[in-house]
Amino acid sequence: MAADGTVVVVDKLEKVFSGGVRAIDSISFEVSRGEIFGFLGPNGAGKTTTISILTTQTLPTGGRAEVLGHDVVNEPGKVRKGIGLVPQDLTVDDELTGRENMELQARLYGVPYGEAKKRIDELLDLVKLADAADRFVKTYSGGMKKRLELSEGLIHRPQVLFLDEPTLGLDIQTRTSMWEHINKLKKETNMTIFLTTHYLEEADALCDRIAIIDHGKVIALDTPDNLKKAVGGDIIEVEVAECGEDILEMIKGMPGMTLIDGTCTGNKARIKVPESRTSLPRILNDFISRKIEVVSVVVKKPSLDQAFLEFTGRELRDAGSDSETKNKNPDVRKWRFRRRR
Known part of the structure; x- marks a missing residue:
């Protein structure tokens, strides 16, 4: 991480898929420690592709990206140790309980058993799933599954949390509840949060700064008030x-x-x-x-x-x-x- 508190650096990043489809077109920006940084744009704008590169799931075609001072191409293992990811699509196992899903995630991240047990209880309480912790996930509502995904992304206490369309498909009441959890998370931990969304009110309610992205280009970047x-x-x-x-x-x-x-x-x-x-x-x-x-x-x-x-x-x-x-x-x-x- 840079001495000035910058945790994500993106410099002229590009991604071109087969057939010449340019998903990301030479974008540059920085994200500071402790801020909620939003990518606002329609479907197909390049939001998920950007997160996929920053979380080392996809290689860029050109340019450079660093997370926590580590190059996403040359040091993917170091990047992954410091980040959490809540993907757009649900990945929780319906045949396990909420607690068992959390325990599995803790083992994958190498969290010691005693510490994992403590963190699981804390996180399930944070997202208000303590009462449903021992129920099978297949009995959860969509909003409950999203909250479980959020808690899984926090089990190893990442320095940067990536949220890809965290409230996609949720009703307005559940979406508002998710916003409350995200804001509470920031206030209590000062964690850096990078989220993508196409919900205007979500970006306005949560983000300290917003990058407007369209057709793979960042065309504006500022605070919500300044953009307005x-x-x-x-x-x-x-x-x-x-x-x-x-x-x-x-x-x-x-x-x-x-x-x-x-x-x-x-x-x-x-x-x-x-x-x-x-x-x-x-x-x-x-x-x-x-x-x-x-x-x-x-x-x-x-x-x-x-x-x-x-x-x-x-x-x-x-x-x-x-x-x-x-x-x-x-x-x-x-x-x-x-x-x-």
């Missing part, structure tokens, strides 16, 4: 009955407002404004005075979704979020306008 600030204003999305050139020209002529992409998507115009509270009445007045039929209006405050859109040119659709989560988001307000017949 980079958006530079609110977005007002106006849906009209029919979006023509006259409407586009009207919007382009509004002072202090920007028509995103310079056109409509379908019949929706996305307008970037400094502050929606003062801009929205002006926009609606202009539309109404010209007798333009407004179907709906959506106001979006700066968010990671908007930041992703700003940096990549497209939205990151959160496939795991449900309508209840969206409806509770205080940064999104929607009005629908219907003509009276």
